[in-house]
Amino acid sequence: MTSQPDQVKNQAASDQTSPTSSREGSQPQAGQGRGSGRRTFLAGLAGAGIGAAATLGSQQLAQGLAAPETEPEPPLAQAKIPFYGQRQAGIDTPPPAYGVFIALTLNQDLEAEGLKRLLTLLTRDAARLTQGQPSITDQEPELAPVPAQLTVTLGFGEKIFDLTDPAKKPSWLKPLPAFPQIDQLQDRWSGGDLLLQLCCQDRFTLAHAQRVLLKTARSFASVHWVQEGFRRAYGSEKTGQTMRNLFGQVDGTINPSTEDGSMESQVWGGHDKLTPWEEGGTSLVIRRIHMNLDTWDQADRPAREDAIGRKLSNGAPLTGQEERDPADLSATNELGFTVIAPYAHIRRASAQGPTEQILRRGYSYDLPVAAAGGFSNHGESSGGVSNSGLIFCSYQTDPVQQFLPIQERLAQLDMLNTWTVPIGSAVFAIPAGCQEGGFIGQSLFS
Numbered sequence: 061m062t063s064q065p066d067q068v069k070n071q072a073a074s075d076q077t078s079p080t081s082s083r084e085g086s087q088p089q090a091g092q093g094r095g096s097g098r099r100t101f102l103a104g105l106a107g108a109g110i111g112a113a114a115t116l117g118s119q120q121l122a123q124g125l126a127a128p129e130t131e132p133e134p135p136l137a138q139a140k141i142p143f144y145g146q147r148q149a150g151i152d153t154p155p156p157a158y159g160v161f162i163a164l165t166l167n168q169d170l171e172a173e174g175l176k177r178l179l180t181l182l183t184r185d186a187a188r189l190t191q192g193q194p195s196i197t198d199q200e201p202e203l204a205p206v207p208a209q210l211t212v213t214l215g216f217g218e219k220i221f222d223l224t225d226p227a228k229k230p231s232w233l234k235p236l237p238a239f240p241q242i243d244q245l246q247d248r249w250s251g252g253d254l255l256l257q258l259c260c261q262d263r264f265t266l267a268h269a270q271r272v273l274l275k276t277a278r279s280f281a282s283v284h285w286v287q288e289g290f291r292r293a294y295g296s297e298k299t300g301q302t303m304r305n306l307f308g309q310v311d312g313t314i315n316p317s318t319e320d321g322s323m324e325s326q327v328w329g330g331h332d333k334l335t336p337w338e339e340g341g342t343s344l345v346i347r348r349i350h351m352n353l354d355t356w357d358q359a360d361r362p363a364r365e366d367a368i369g370r371k372l373s374n375g376a377p378l379t380g381q382e383e384r385d386p387a388d389l390s391a392t393n394e395l396g397f398t399v400i401a402p403y404a405h406i407r408r409a410s411a412q413g414p415t416e417q418i419l420r421r422g423y424s425y426d427l428p429v430a431a432a433g434g435f436s437n438h439g440e441s442s443g444g445v446s447n448s449g450l451i452f453c454s455y456q457t458d459p460v461q462q463f464l465p466i467q468e469r470l471a472q473l474d475m476l477n478t479w480t481v482p483i484g485s486a487v488f489a490i491p492a493g494c495q496e497g498g499f500i501g502q503s504l505f506s
């Protein structure tokens with residue numbers, strides 16, 4: 061079976077080399093008519109001969125006839141990530157520019173049958189929207205035809221299992237323990253029964269998909285929270301370049317990879333000590349972390365690099381030259397101190413055992429600052445000019461074995477805590493994907 065990243069790569073390659081091939085070899089898609097309609101129009105003109113040429117002017121006709129050969133289809137117009145598969149997309153697929161995370165609260169009186177209906181409808185909508193097709197009941201079908209790598213990923217909170225198959229509830233599916241040293245959690249960013257994770261290269265497509273899905277869900281559930289984030293825009297950086305966060309740091313260097321098998325073993329449960337809660341399933345810990353850019357402004361460059369243990373210029377460890385150079389945690393300077401400080405984020409976060417790896421796939425947020433009031437690291441207005449942070453998303457087979465020990469160490473000691481404050485927290489079980497005709501979460505109803 062082709063893995064999702066390979067499928068995405070293939071799709072991207074076919075988009076680049078043959079802008080029309082994905083359309084011509086497949087079922088008719090919404091929006092497909094645009095290019096071929098133009099070709100038909102031009103062929104008609106050619107058949108009409110000199111009369112038409114005289115009407116249009118020969119120069120215009122020549123330009124028009126050349127257009128289908130030289131004018132490539134916009135690169136995102138048909139960029140689709142497959143929806144159906146053993147695993148849900150949106151986890152090990154490359155993160156696109158925009159992410160919206162929506163936590164729903166299921167209605168008090170919802171029962172298993174209603175939940176089944178909700179999941180069936182959401183699956184049906186997501187399968188269509190991600191492939192550039194309007195949903196069955198779409199009232200703005202004209203907004204659907206640019207999939208722009210849209211993915212829709214569903215996550216389950218405890219209540220889904222309580223309503224269906226409590227025996228299947230993973231033991232780790234509960235709120236994280238409190239971290240009183242650092243947490244300033246707010247209910248409005250925490251918890252949730254059902255997660256909708258939407259990622260897309262086009263904010264417009266995403267807005268439409270979000271509206272369609274929420275309209276589908278509205279008689280079953282209400283919105284608990286919505287978190288919107290962004291990365292660099294499509295086309296502004298080389299594919300595969302590590303993202304930067306709003307502190308300016310290269311963020312995401314040490315992450316499981318599909319190339320060395322660590323994505324498989326750490327996220328999907330291929331490691332002998334890590335068993336997924338269901339085949340094709342995984343988990344998501346989502347922490348909303350305020351980043352106080354206003355006090356970060358007061359730290360100079362050496363202090364910033366010391367806090368993380370890496371260079372700001374290219375993300376190289378302070379003991380190396382290039383981003384991917386391994387960090388030497390035992391190297392010392394002329395005074396005998398370790399080059400990477402005892403409190404440096406990467407020293408504290410680095411894996412202490414073979415199972416302590418997590419997939420970080422976060423999005424930055426940057427909210428309007430009401431009356432330039434700012435937001436300090438204790439939540440009160442500080443007179444600063446930013447309200448920014450990271451929607452920190454960590455995917456792993458088992459949060460207790462993989463995420464928790466790292467978070468515990470960081471809560472005890474991490475220089476980054478000077479400028480960061482977790483203000484939201486939620487844990488979701490990510491169920492397996494499904495095949496056409498099935499729905500996400502089906503295994504809980506059998």
Ligand code: HEM
Binds near residue numbers: 349
């Ligand atoms: C706003 C909060 C945070 C910021 C700005 C941040 C930033 C960074 C940066 C710049 C790096 C170095 C480059 C890299 O490998 O990605 C890093 C590494 C890492 N971070 Fe964070 N981080 C944050 C929170 C967290 C949290 C909450 C966790 C987990 C509980 C975490 C886990 C890690 C891990 C595992 C690494 C790789 C460590 C290594 O092996 O070198 N980070 N982070």
